[in-house]
Amino acid sequence: xxxxxxxxxxxxxxxxxxxxxxxxxxxxxxxxxxxxxxxxxxxxxxxxxxxxxxxxxxxxxxxxxxxxxxxxxxxxxxxxxxxxxxxxxxxxxxxxxxxxxxxxxxxxxxxxxxxxxxxxxxxxxxxxxxxxxxxxxxxxxxxxxxxxxxxxxxx
Amino acid sequence: xxxxxxxxxxxxxxxxxxxxxxxxxxxxxxxxxxxxxxxxxxxxxxxxxxxxxxxxxxxxxxxxxxxxxxxxxxxxxxxxxxxxxxxxxxxxxxxxxxxxxxxxxxxxxxxxxxxxxxxxxxxxxxxxxxxxxxxxxxxxxxxxxxxxxxxxxxx
Numbered sequence: 116x117x118x119x120x121x122x123x124x125x126x127x128x129x130x131x132x133x134x135x136x137x138x139x140x141x142x143x144x145x146x147x148x149x150x151x152x153x154x155x156x157x158x159x160x161x162x163x164x165x166x167x168x169x170x171x172x173x174x175x176x177x178x179x180x181x182x183x184x185x186x187x188x189x190x191x192x193x194x195x196x197x198x199x200x201x202x203x204x205x206x207x208x209x210x211x212x213x214x215x216x217x218x219x220x221x222x223x224x225x226x227x228x229x230x231x232x233x234x235x236x237x238x239x240x241x242x243x244x245x246x247x248x249x250x251x252x253x254x255x256x257x258x259x260x261x262x263x264x265x266x267x268x269x270x
Numbered sequence: 271x272x273x274x275x276x277x278x279x280x281x282x283x284x285x286x287x288x289x290x291x292x293x294x295x296x297x298x299x300x301x302x303x304x305x306x307x308x309x310x311x312x313x314x315x316x317x318x319x320x321x322x323x324x325x326x327x328x329x330x331x332x333x334x335x336x337x338x339x340x341x342x343x344x345x346x347x348x349x350x351x352x353x354x355x356x357x358x359x360x361x362x363x364x365x366x367x368x369x370x371x372x373x374x375x376x377x378x379x380x381x382x383x384x385x386x387x388x389x390x391x392x393x394x395x396x397x398x399x400x401x402x403x404x405x406x407x408x409x410x411x412x413x414x415x416x417x418x419x420x421x422x423x424x425x
């Protein structure tokens with residue numbers, strides 16, 4: 116067992132999960148603020164140089180988990196580890212955000228898909244991408260194809 | 271405070287951290303196995319369709335943290351959240367692996383950069399990439415430029 120503590124909290128326009136865009140082809144461009152606790156702010160030095168960041172956060176308003184999930188992008192169920200369902204054995208979220216600016220311990224970002232007040236555990240620089248031509252996207256690509264969708268969405 | 275438990279352990283060729291390739295332009299193509307605990311194996315259904323996975327894991331042989339880090343790819347220090355240093359406030363690792371095959375609860379992957387026996391907390395499908403032309407890579411790009419390196423590495 117490992118005990119982890121938030122390094123900050125997210126200011127987001129979403130007050131409840133029904134407001135968060137979900138499903139196929141959805142684009143996350145909502146703006147928000149990663150508010151890092153003052154004691155950890157020195158850890159942000161030089162972060163302005165990166166255009167995109169990984170944020171690891173906690174689905175803190177969720178309890179329990181299921182081993183299968185029915186994502187909003189498909190009408191079939193899949194193993195929870197093949198989805199981004201919040202009801203996971205460890206309630207960890209992972210989001211790629213675009214860094215717009217930094218104001219002391221506050222990172223202004225776009226691409227938030229978390230609820231307002233969500234605690235986060237870590238920020239890491241996004242250093243490289245998997246080339247699109249080598250990426251296979253399993254049931255998601257199949258669900259898109261069934262709906263006549265072509266190009267894959269970008270986060 | 272949040273308490274998380276491993277959903278499995280990684281079989282890796284690396285027995286100690288000095289064996290893990292580090293630094294500029296390094297390519298991680300080592301093979302390993304994500305051994306998911308049997309109780310969570312039903313959560314892997316349909317994962318075979320994805321070429322790449324995110325693994326969130328614990329730097330379990332690490333104690334303490336620093337707010338600045340001197341990465342092996344640079345001779346300058348940076349804020350810990352602008353690096354992948356293991357000495358972070360929450361000792362979380364994040365790796366993109368390529369899924370080669372699945373054997374029941376065992377996922378054979380390439381791209382491991384964890385030590386043998388590392389506990390992991392979550393697996394998520396890699397659904398989209400940030401287009402390379404929109405990615406800025408801060409101090410890492412500068413360190414590469416100082417060494418006369420051109421193209422960005424892919425994980």
